[in-house]
Amino acid sequence: MSNITIVGAGMMGSALAFPARENGHRVRLTGTHLDREIIAESKRTGKHPKFDKPFPAGVEYFYFEELAEALEGADMVICGVNSFGVDWFMQEVLPHIPDTTPVLSVTKGLVAYDDGTLISYPEYWERSIAPRKMNLNAVGGPCTSYELVAHDQTIVTFCGRDMQTLETLRGLMRTDYYHIHLSTEVMGVESAVALKNAYALGVALAVGLNEKVNGVGCTPHYNSQAAMFYQSVKEIRKLLTYLTGNDRQIDSAAGDMYVTIFGGRTRLIGTLLGRGYGIDEALAELKGVTLESLVIIGRINKAVKKLAQDGKLDAAEFPLLMHMDAIIEGKATSEEIPWERFTN
Amino acid sequence: MSNITIVGAGMMGSALAFPARENGHRVRLTGTHLDREIIAESKRTGKHPKFDKPFPAGVEYFYFEELAEALEGADMVICGVNSFGVDWFMQEVLPHIPDTTPVLSVTKGLVAYDDGTLISYPEYWERSIAPRKMNLNAVGGPCTSYELVAHDQTIVTFCGRDMQTLETLRGLMRTDYYHIHLSTEVMGVESAVALKNAYALGVALAVGLNEKVNGVGCTPHYNSQAAMFYQSVKEIRKLLTYLTGNDRQIDSAAGDMYVTIFGGRTRLIGTLLGRGYGIDEALAELKGVTLESLVIIGRINKAVKKLAQDGKLDAAEFPLLMHMDAIIEGKATSEEIPWERFTN
Numbered sequence: 028m029s030n031i032t033i034v035g036a037g038m039m040g041s042a043l044a045f046p047a048r049e050n051g052h053r054v055r056l057t058g059t060h061l062d063r064e065i066i067a068e069s070k071r072t073g074k075h076p077k078f079d080k081p082f083p084a085g086v087e088y089f090y091f092e093e094l095a096e097a098l099e100g101a102d103m104v105i106c107g108v109n110s111f112g113v114d115w116f117m118q119e120v121l122p123h124i125p126d127t128t129p130v131l132s133v134t135k136g137l138v139a140y141d142d143g144t145l146i147s148y149p150e151y152w153e154r155s156i157a158p159r160k161m162n163l164n165a166v167g168g169p170c171t172s173y174e175l176v177a178h179d180q181t182i183v184t185f186c187g188r189d190m191q192t193l194e195t196l197r198g199l200m201r202t203d204y205y206h207i208h209l210s211t212e213v214m215g216v217e218s219a220v221a222l223k224n225a226y227a228l229g230v231a232l233a234v235g236l237n238e239k240v241n242g243v244g245c246t247p248h249y250n251s252q253a254a255m256f257y258q259s260v261k262e263i264r265k266l267l268t269y270l271t272g273n274d275r276q277i278d279s280a281a282g283d284m285y286v287t288i289f290g291g292r293t294r295l296i297g298t299l300l301g302r303g304y305g306i307d308e309a310l311a312e313l314k315g316v317t318l319e320s321l322v323i324i325g326r327i328n329k330a331v332k333k334l335a336q337d338g339k340l341d342a343a344e345f346p347l348l349m350h351m352d353a354i355i356e357g358k359a360t361s362e363e364i365p366w367e368r369f370t371n
Numbered sequence: 372m373s374n375i376t377i378v379g380a381g382m383m384g385s386a387l388a389f390p391a392r393e394n395g396h397r398v399r400l401t402g403t404h405l406d407r408e409i410i411a412e413s414k415r416t417g418k419h420p421k422f423d424k425p426f427p428a429g430v431e432y433f434y435f436e437e438l439a440e441a442l443e444g445a446d447m448v449i450c451g452v453n454s455f456g457v458d459w460f461m462q463e464v465l466p467h468i469p470d471t472t473p474v475l476s477v478t479k480g481l482v483a484y485d486d487g488t489l490i491s492y493p494e495y496w497e498r499s500i501a502p503r504k505m506n507l508n509a510v511g512g513p514c515t516s517y518e519l520v521a522h523d524q525t526i527v528t529f530c531g532r533d534m535q536t537l538e539t540l541r542g543l544m545r546t547d548y549y550h551i552h553l554s555t556e557v558m559g560v561e562s563a564v565a566l567k568n569a570y571a572l573g574v575a576l577a578v579g580l581n582e583k584v585n586g587v588g589c590t591p592h593y594n595s596q597a598a599m600f601y602q603s604v605k606e607i608r609k610l611l612t613y614l615t616g617n618d619r620q621i622d623s624a625a626g627d628m629y630v631t632i633f634g635g636r637t638r639l640i641g642t643l644l645g646r647g648y649g650i651d652e653a654l655a656e657l658k659g660v661t662l663e664s665l666v667i668i669g670r671i672n673k674a675v676k677k678l679a680q681d682g683k684l685d686a687a688e689f690p691l692l693m694h695m696d697a698i699i700e701g702k703a704t705s706e707e708i709p710w711e712r713f714t715n
Contacts, residue, residue, distance in 0.1 A: 175594065179581070179594045180710050181594040181598060182710065206710050206714045233524070248518050248521065249518065251524040252630070254524060257626025260622045260625045277608075285597045285600040286594060286597035370526060370553075
């Protein structure tokens with residue numbers, strides 16, 4: 028039995044309590060300051076408010092003020108915050124974790140610098156906490172929290188610098204339904220995670236555009252979604268190759284994009300924009316929902332433009348990215364999608 | 372105005388009459404000996420029995436006995452037969468087409484030789500009709516006939532040896548909804564087409580397996596489909612690289628697999644097998660339906676086994692292909708899918 032502490036009681040962090048606890052480990056699920064209600068309800072009912080199924084018996088729940096107690100003797104810490112909580116986690120949680128304790132982050136995204144450099148969150152943390160050195164790892168690959176909780180067959184990737192650490196983490200978390208690739212290509216895995224989140228919006232645009240033509244609730248059409256999927260894989264491969272020197276993580280990106288198209292918020296906003304909603308209308312309709320995909324599109328688009336200016340990339344090779352950004356900026360519509368340019 | 376003759380009045384061949392005729396060309400749609408009813412109905416009503424929408428005004432219809440008349444002065448011939456008609460088309464139609472008239476084939480598949488060699492249909496024809504030389508081209512990429520008829524945005528790839536011919540064919544067929552990539556990588560494009568047809572069955576297995584667990588008609592789950600998509604892209608890339616020396620057509624294969632998962636027969640048989648039907652039960656349920664995906668899985672699996680024997684490929688790198696073949700052979704079930712092996 029090992030001690031696994033999860034910090035951040037959002038859906039993905041909380042879902043990882045299932046394989047962790049089912050493997051017999053001590054699991055301490057700790058809410059952030061935003062998770063007070065979730066922790067209160069979990070303590071009271073043994074169930075996360077967003078899940079249909081109770082947590083496995085024995086999971087322990089902690090408020091953020093109890094972080095020190097929750098971290099005591101931890102063999103592994105899971106970071107369950109989303110991209111909007113990355114700095115918070117770095118400032119409020121990392122200082123309390125010993126250097127040698129492995130951290131596994133579920134946070135999706137990339138950090139963009141003004142010069143067009145994009146880096147992963149583990150690298151962002153590494154740079155920010157230097158000269159301190161920690162054991163920082165991350166999870167990529169297609170996984171929705173609901174279905175992990177339901178024990179659906181799921182395959183993800185754990186990435187980090189040290190293969191031995193990754194083997195250990197896999198040993199702690201692997202079950203007969205939660206299967207884990209290992210990779211030391213942190214930037215490749217994390218880029219795949221971020222890019223699929225951006226490009227899943229493109230496929231959702233086609234869903235919405237089809238509804239605009241044939242009516243909401245029409246039989247789904249797939250040619251235009253598939254054309255978007257095709258173009259997305261093409262652009263993602265080019266970006267992966269630029270960012271990491273190879274496109275090996277395209278398998279993971281494609282699988283991950285597939286699941287993102289069908290679940291959740293990126294599909295919602297993309298479909299509304301595809302139907303012809305303006306960005307403000309669409310955001311109003313989804314009030315209160317965090318939209319990491321919009322942030323990542325903006326960041327990548329800005330980076331690509333800067334890199335193109337500096338002659339490092341050809342912006343014309345990313346017509347879908349550019350058009351998605353233009354839609355989000357209110358400067359273009361889904362009806363103007365440059366389909367013909369996708370054949371260049 | 373050019374003269375475009377389509378031979379084979381199945382759904383895909385017939386669907387291409389729409390962009391061809393809408394572009395103002397003379398279009399002669401010619402049935403095979405199996406298409407007599409389709410031609411009769413089209414002559415009578417101006418509509419293909421499987422489409423909701425009539426053909427554009429002016430499409431002409433011919434029975435197979437009228438082939439010579441239908442081919443007279445053709446600037447381009449579209450081969451609309453499926454993989455079961457490839458030899459028939461070669462023997463009955465190719466001899467009547469002049470060497471310099473471009474042929475564009477919609478047929479999906481690969482031909483397997485006993486030594487493990489796989490080749491495309493255009494190459495199969497080239498080898499078979501040698502020393503005669505013809506201008507043979509093919510279409511790949513995600514496109515369902517219904518949606519092409521509905522004028523949905525669609526992107527495909529025309530492939531052939533000669534870029535100038537391809538430019539000409541694109542000029543004839545391109546519309547504001549039918550967009551066309553061009554590629555001289557015939558084996559790459561055609562392998563992508565065939566492989567996606569095989570691997571789409573894997574994703575459909577996950578659909579059926581989920582229905583088995585949660586009941587037919589349950590809310591779709593996507594983690595396991597995405598895991599299959601991931602593994603499929605991984606295995607397809609390896610096969611593309613072996614077959615063509617590169618994996619450039621993975622973009623097209625991924626988009627094409629996406630559309631195949633949602634439309635038609637491969638999904639039907641895969642879902643039934645996923646639910647636990649034996650192959651005989653599943654085939655009985657789909658009586659009369661042509662199942663090119665089963666044929667291609669068998670061919671590729673046999674080729675991979677032979678190539679592995681000869682030390683040219685490692686069979687362990689294709690666990691999904693092997694398992695799909697075992698299911699089709701009645702030697703394994705969807706419950707035994709080797710998920711954990713997919714993480715190797």
